[in-house]
Amino acid sequence: MVTSAALLHPVRLRVVQALLTGDGLTTQQLHERLSDVPIATLYRHVGHLVTHGLIEVSDEQPVRGVTEKTYRVVEGLANPSAEELRALSPEELVTTFTMFTSGMTRDFSAYVDQGELDLVEDRVSFAQADFWATTAEVDAFFDIVMVALRELMTHEQGQGRTRRVLTTVLIPRPENAVPSDNA
Template sequence: MAEPADLADVILHPVRFRILQQVGGRDVTTADLRTALPDVSQATLYRHVAALVDAGILAVAEERRVRGAVERTLTLGDRMAHVDAPELHAMKSAELRRWFLTFLAELGRDFERFVDADDAAVLRDFVGFGQVPLYVTTDDLAALQNGLSELITPLLADSGDGKQRVLFSTALVPDPDPPPASRPGA
């Protein structure tokens, strides 16, 4: 299993990031992944799936023979696919910038796939984005993150009841230049 310092490299590789998006909350076969990621060669896809399995981020839920080959069904593993605060603190600025830009590029790719979909107009009820400033302490932020986790946990798995799958993305970016009235001691 990968050490925590290596986790960001494992998760935030663009192909692995896309694989995790496909698996999130449901079991998928390697054939499902090949269909969902047609621009990724089979050998490349299998190599990245293996890296995610080795890191404990993906797990093999089932293996079965299909026309002489082994078809794997994958699910999320024991290790949550998330880069935590200590790992973020340990990153150099250039590395943090690179990972954030990878995140943004994949977010943009997801949005493009949505806009280009045949049923994009029907799905517009499920799209939203915005930005709002929050005024928080580290304790407030922890409470917000815990509350958000509690709120979304029941929605993470496909219950098979016809709910629309959406990709929920978050980014917290501290404002290095807040207005003078909001600065401590102002």
């Protein structure tokens, strides 16, 4: 029973954000990352996320007489394929998108937490641009972007390169929606 309402709590959203960073974390590792959250509260919210099908146990290890569980975001929600997205209900789609945007928020927070920032020097950017295009025009646009992106993805670490992430979201805007002034 995947539900976006299960994410509508700041602690649960932070748990999911933490789990999006890798292969999985134990409750103790989650507590180290979310040290302001009391351990009992953390256990309760982890249980809630498991019950609602957003995270799952990926491993269990015996540690000092107890079973230590490692949790991860449910595989289909972490990075779903087009086929998996087609199979989701509207509620599950909202949950998946919430998790996606939560990951963007986590990444931006990690950037901001580094200290002194120079958004211009670091080429940090986020904006929206409304435009009118046919499906063929959108496909042609993405073909151009993908050619440029594939070239960048072949680059090796070093030589003054900074690891960067490009996140895209493209959705049709309802025709009666107010256009964005962020273009």
